[in-house]
Amino acid sequence: MGLSTAYSPAGSRLVTTPLGAGAAQLLRPRRTPLATVRCSVDAAKQVQDGAATVAPEKPASRKGFGVFSTIYDLKADSEHCKSKSWKKLVSIAVSGAAGMISNHLLFKLASGEVFGQDQPIALKLLGSERSFQALEGVAMELEDSLYPLLREVSIGMDPYEVFEDVDWALLIGAKPRGPGMERAALLDINGQIYADQGKALNAVASPNVKVIVVGNPCNTNALICMKNAPNIPAKNFHALTRLDENRAKCQLALKAGVFYDKVSNMTIWGNHSTTQVPDFLNAKIDGRPAKEVIKDTKWLEEEFTLTVQNRGGVLIQKWGRSSAASTAVSIVDAIRSLVTPTPEGDWFSSGVSLYYWKSLWHSREHRVQYAMQIKG
């Protein structure tokens, strides 16, 4: 079975898959009348589906087109995967894929540094009319990077198409705040995005999809998304608080004069906002309570907390835009923590619904916050 890229040499789209009408649409009430472009698709299937507008060229005529004429032979490919003992393909949806954070994250995902060097992946990138051309550029860059583990890149504007059967949904697409704004002020604009995407995940994603909500205000957005996806286990929804954990670890390490990896057991209580509480009481440095190592209690109680709470805002003042590279790194850390056993005695911070833990906490209150451990 051949697999060809879907760009012409000039980079324009060759293959578009118009959305069909019919029964599927009835199940998908919020489906938007938009199209999907696959960047590396099964060309034979497109012809079958009547979706291809240009027949796949024979290899002999492909000379001189560089990456655009790449042909993957999926049959040989699966043999190749077997011989390399690769795992089964994991399908990852990323929204806001043409944005700043994604621009860092996608290449980390494709390189294998997140899921491992034995884990082939398919990237399904969600954009909008506003970002679609940029998204094509992103897909081109991914293809040009020739990552062996990246088996498929597809881009689209309809979450009901992009989220189909995905194992992970990294929900980044949302308006960022500007200088002087609080993240909560974004709720009016961004909340609806997460309601819509929750419904789409509920309808078409893998029933055990893991969802990481990054777009701000991320705790509330995660809750909105979760409430709109009742078929997906609540414990699968995470609001990204890992960036705060990393920032807190960094500050403690700098103050103690140790390397970052000596800081453990860092919890972020509360929302990813200026009201959060980075927990220095339970944090450890080199296995000892942070308070024993850092004797400057005033610094811990005042400066440390304020620094972590306001780090994102200060960064916006300096950069003129919100953190992107360090956020991408923290998404990588968050995923890795969810797929690998937590080191003995340590934990990590992630925003999950306490409703899920209600038997534990005897509370029906929804909060999106928890310190977690993964057992291997």
Ligand SMILES: NC(=O)C1=CN([C@@H]2O[C@H](COP(=O)(O)OP(=O)(O)OC[C@H]3O[C@@H](n4cnc5c(N)ncnc54)[C@H](OP(=O)(O)O)[C@@H]3O)[C@@H](O)[C@H]2O)C=CC1
């Ligand atoms: N939880 C955390 O730790 C962090 C969260 N964030 C948050 O992540 C989100 C994305 O940040 P970043 O990638 O830097 O942002 P960018 O502006 O670079 O990209 C955001 C993408 O979101 C989509 N989007 C959806 N609605 C809007 C809108 N109304 N205005 C603008 N863009 C919109 C756009 O994609 P499209 O058109 O394809 O939909 C856009 O490409 C923000 O909400 C930001 O506050 C940032 C840092 C840390």
Ligand SMILES: O=C([O-])CC(=O)C(=O)O
């Ligand atoms: O500050 C922002 O708005 C972006 C963000 O969430 C962060 O950097 O922590």
